[in-house]
Amino acid sequence: MKNHLKNTAIRRVMVGTDRSESADQAVRWAAELADRYDAELFVVEVVVPQYPHATEFGQVERTRAALANDNLVQFTRQVAGERGHAMTFIDVDPALAIVRAAAQEAIDVLVVGNLGMAGRKEFLLGNVPNRISHNAHCTVVIVNTFPPADASVPNSVRARLSKVEVPPFEPRLVARVTHIAAVMAKHGLTELFGQSNEPDMSIRRRQAKRLRAALEELGPIFSKLGQVLSTRPDLLPVEYIEELALLQSHVPPMAESEVVQVAERELGVPWEDVFKSIDPKPLAAGTIAQVHRAILESGDRVVVKVQRPNSRDDIEQDLALLEVFAEKVGKRPALNQVIDMEAVFKHLSTSLHRELDFLQEIGNIERMQAVLADYDRLAVPSVYRDLSTSRLIVMEEIQGIPIKQAPAGPERIQAARQLLESYYKQIIVDGFFHADPHPGNLMWWKDRIYFLDFGMVGAVGADLREHLLLMLMALWQEDAEFLTDVTLMMTSAVNSSDLDVARFQSEIGEVMAKYRAASLAEMQIGPLMQEMSAVSLRHGVPLPHSLALATKALAQVQLATAELDPALDPYDVAGKYLTRLMIKRMGVALNPKTLLFQSQKFKLRALRIVEAIEHLVGVRPGGSKLVVNFRANSLEDIVRHTGRRLMLGLIAAASVLSSGLTATSAVVAEWIPITFGVVASLLTLGIIIDLMRGR
Numbered sequence: 052m053k054n055h056l057k058n059t060a061i062r063r064v065m066v067g068t069d070r071s072e073s074a075d076q077a078v079r080w081a082a083e084l085a086d087r088y089d090a091e092l093f094v095v096e097v098v099v100p101q102y103p104h105a106t107e108f109g110q111v112e113r114t115r116a117a118l119a120n121d122n123l124v125q126f127t128r129q130v131a132g133e134r135g136h137a138m139t140f141i142d143v144d145p146a147l148a149i150v151r152a153a154a155q156e157a158i159d160v161l162v163v164g165n166l167g168m169a170g171r172k173e174f175l176l177g178n179v180p181n182r183i184s185h186n187a188h189c190t191v192v193i194v195n196t197f198p199p200a201d202a203s204v205p206n207s208v209r210a211r212l213s214k215v216e217v218p219p220f221e222p223r224l225v226a227r228v229t230h231i232a233a234v235m236a237k238h239g240l241t242e243l244f245g246q247s248n249e250p251d252m253s254i255r256r257r258q259a260k261r262l263r264a265a266l267e268e269l270g271p272i273f274s275k276l277g278q279v280l281s282t283r284p285d286l287l288p289v290e291y292i293e294e295l296a297l298l299q300s301h302v303p304p305m306a307e308s309e310v311v312q313v314a315e316r317e318l319g320v321p322w323e324d325v326f327k328s329i330d331p332k333p334l335a336a337g338t339i340a341q342v343h344r345a346i347l348e349s350g351d352r353v354v355v356k357v358q359r360p361n362s363r364d365d366i367e368q369d370l371a372l373l374e375v376f377a378e379k380v381g382k383r384p385a386l387n388q389v390i391d392m393e394a395v396f397k398h399l400s401t402s403l404h405r406e407l408d409f410l411q412e413i414g415n416i417e418r419m420q421a422v423l424a425d426y427d428r429l430a431v432p433s434v435y436r437d438l439s440t441s442r443l444i445v446m447e448e449i450q451g452i453p454i455k456q457a458p459a460g461p462e463r464i465q466a467a468r469q470l471l472e473s474y475y476k477q478i479i480v481d482g483f484f485h486a487d488p489h490p491g492n493l494m495w496w497k498d499r500i501y502f503l504d505f506g507m508v509g510a511v512g513a514d515l516r517e518h519l520l521l522m523l524m525a526l527w528q529e530d531a532e533f534l535t536d537v538t539l540m541m542t543s544a545v546n547s548s549d550l551d552v553a554r555f556q557s558e559i560g561e562v563m564a565k566y567r568a569a570s571l572a573e574m575q576i577g578p579l580m581q582e583m584s585a586v587s588l589r590h591g592v593p594l595p596h597s598l599a600l601a602t603k604a605l606a607q608v609q610l611a612t613a614e615l616d617p618a619l620d621p622y623d624v625a626g627k628y629l630t631r632l633m634i635k636r637m638g639v640a641l642n643p644k645t646l647l648f649q650s651q652k653f654k655l656r657a658l659r660i661v662e663a664i665e666h667l668v669g670v671r672p673g674g675s676k677l678v679v680n681f682r683a684n685s686l687e688d689i690v691r692h693t694g695r696r697l698m699l700g701l702i703a704a705a706s707v708l709s710s711g712l713t714a715t716s717a718v719v720a721e722w723i724p725i726t727f728g729v730v731a732s733l734l735t736l737g738i739i740i741d742l743m744r745g746r
Contacts, residue, residue: 061085065093066162067149067183070122073196077164080194082130084160092131095138095152096123097145116141146182158189164196181321228372231269238265259294266298273369274298275338279402289585304336305359310343313357317443324348325438329355338362339406339506344448352450353435358409358442366403373399406506410441415505422481423502426473428466430499449503451496455614462498467615470500471624474608478601479519480632482511486600488608509600515541519598520632523625526579531560538587541594550590558586580605702734 066081068074078094085092098116120139127135142148153161163180184191238261266277281295315322322329329345334354336342339362345355373396405411413434423429438445457463470493477484485492485502486509494501511519518541525534535556562582580602584594593599612619 061088061090061159063093063156063158064088064090064160064162065095065149065153065156065158067095067097067145067179068123068164069145070096070119070126074164075126076196077162077194078126079130081162082135084162084192085131085134090159091134091136092127093136093138093152093156093158094123094127094131095140095149096120097148098139098141099143099145100141113141146179147186149179149183150186153187153189160190160192161187162192162194164194182323185321185324231372234265234268238262238268255288255290256294259288259291262291263294263298266295275366275403276369276373276399279399289588304333305341305357307331309360310341310357313360314355314443317440318438326355339366340409345445347435347445352448353445354432354448356409356444356446358407363407366407370396370400370403408441409439409444412505413439413444415508416446418483419485419502419505419508422477422483423473426469428462428469428499429473429502431502431505449494449496449501451494451501453490454493454495454500454611455490457495457615464616464619466495466498466500467612467619468624470608470615471612471619471621472628474605475523475625475628478509478511478605479516479523482513482516484509484511484601484604486604488604488611490611493611509604511598511601515595515598519601520629522580524629526563526622526625529563531556531563534563535559538583538594539592541598550592555586555590555592558590559583562586702730 061084064081064085066078068078081094082092084090096119098119116139120137123137123139127137138152140148140152149161149163152158161183163183165180180193184193263277266273277295277298281292281298311322318325325348327346327348327350329343331343334342334344338359340356340358343355343357345353347353413436416431416434419431423431432447432449434447435445457466474484474488485505486507487504488502492503494503518537521537522534522541525531525537535552538559539550539552539555562579565582580598584599584602587594609621612621
């Protein structure tokens with residue numbers, strides 16, 4: 052910089068100040084520079100108005116600016132003498148006001164300090180130097196006005212220095228452990244980890260309340276852990292689940308400078324190069340991130356989600372402690388009766404690490420866009436991929452209203468049906484669903500329901516999806532026995548010797564009857580499945596955790612649809628959707644290409660069965676010396692004929708089922724069930740003829 056200035060004619064120097072102590076240091080530095088080159092010094096102060104100039108308070112602003120100018124004139128004469136010029140402006144944007152003044156006065160060097168400058172629209176505090184350096188057309192010198200480490204500085208400045216300059220220290224695990232132990236002792240949680248075997252529900256309820264209070268006192272991270280656990284009834288007793296669901300994270304919002312710091316580090320450029328403005332008041336402040344409204348330079352209204360700078364370190368620290376805890380005390384019999392510590396830790400670690408990576412949330416949003424593509428009343432916000440990173444998400448702002456305030460009309464009725472049906476599709480067909488559809492995450496805008504916040508999603512495996520399909524069909528047809536069988540298949544407890552199947556079926560039937568006998572407004576499949584999950588837990592056959600999360604989400608979304616359309620029958624929605632789904636699947640199964648492929652697969656498997664039998668009896672080349680006195684080819688022919696008959700039988704059965712389902716549908720043409728019936732009859736006749744020939 053010195054060499055550059057020596058080779059440049061410097062006749063006019065300008066410096067900006069807000070008359071803070073640190074900014075005045077920049078003025079003195081600029082005065083020394085001007086004195087060295089015998090140049091004029093222009094000292095500029097920008098007064099940010101508190102009231103619009105057109106109001107009755109406009110005169111107050113002018114008076115305040117005049118007083119500031121008088122003080123600035125005296126200060127400028129002290130530091131620069133006759134070569135000094137004081138300039139005071141009233142402007143809402145200090146950075147641009149200084150840039151305009153520099154252009155107007157043909158300034159050669161513009162000096163600005165890096166601490167103490169007033170910010171843009173109350174949010175970009177400390178960022179004025181960056182904006183000046185990017186917009187000025189002259190040489191800009193940013194002077195380091197941070198005081199020495201041993202200097203006496205005000206507490207506010209020292210606090211800011213600690214945020215900017217001091218690197219974070221390694222977490223002191225010993226101190227954290229001591230604090231956790233003290234909180235647990237305070238809330239009497241030591242009995243939870245002792246040897247008490249009390250089965251009393253009231254005791255578990257008291258312990259659950261104490262655990263919730265302790266988690267809230269331990270801070271936002273532990274509250275987040277409790278909230279994650281509240282979605283896992285397969286890991287914790289129902290008393291704990293109910294209490295943990297009440298946890299609240301009391302998180303203070305991030306300082307404005309922290310938000311700017313994280314965003315600029317992720318964007319790689321000054322904040323104002325991307326955003327025209329940002330609302331300083333956060334929409335939400337969570338344990339992991341904070342959300343603000345903003346406007347891009349293009350004019351698009353967006354929402355910005357910024358991750359807290361220390362959230363990853365805090366979570367890693369507490370997870371490390373939980374891992375140690377799980378290893379040390381997780382195997383105690385008394386504790387294992389209440390909590391599966393190993394499963395708890397694994398679930399927490401996976402869930403929290405997933406939430407820390409915003410790229411996964413972006414992937415969830417884009418995947419949900421594809422899932423909802425067939426529904427014109429449902430949507431998700433679009434994401435600005437080029438501005439988003441693993442710690443920053445920029446997405447479309449949904450400028451809507453809560454769904455319960457949606458205006459009455461056909462659009463609202465259609466949206467309610469589509470919302471409920473989409474969850475059947477998400478869970479049963481796609482195996483991917485929004486796991487937290489509470490009213491705050493559903494907004495009404497442009498005659499659509501928008502899903503918000505994809506930090507929590509659920510996944511359902513292929514086998515479980517098939518079981519769920521059968522479960523919904525059993526509910527639709529009110530078949531308690533079949534529903535019991537499907538539930539036991541889900542839990543892999545079909546052959547469990549210590550299960551009272553008759554009692555289990557009786558309780559499942561009671562739950563089904565309770566909800567099917569309810570009024571239309573109370574017909575809720577989600578709560579019904581939650582009660583079924585509770586019955587399964589009582590009998591020691593808990594449903595898979597992904598199903599527990601799915602039923603909770605289904606219960607939430609059904610409450611939302613009940614508000615949109617109280618007359619909507621969830622069983623009718625489920626039944627009609629299942630009918631269409633089965634017809635579609637049968638259409639795929641009866642496709643000639645599919646039939647040919649399946650027949651070849653069946654032929655190959657039949658040949659493998661033959662080969663396996665030949666190996667078993669020792670007739671394969673190189674096999675044992677056992678002599679078998681029968682022809683393998685005859686066995687192969689028998690298997691081939693049996694396979695053909697079985698395939699024809701399956702197609703005939705599918706045709707019969709298709710005929711019955713389409714006959715009950717009001718949206719299917721009359722010729723379709725007739726066609727299916729004719730096909731079934733012809734296939735059945737063919738099987739009979741084949742059997743008669745084989746005699």
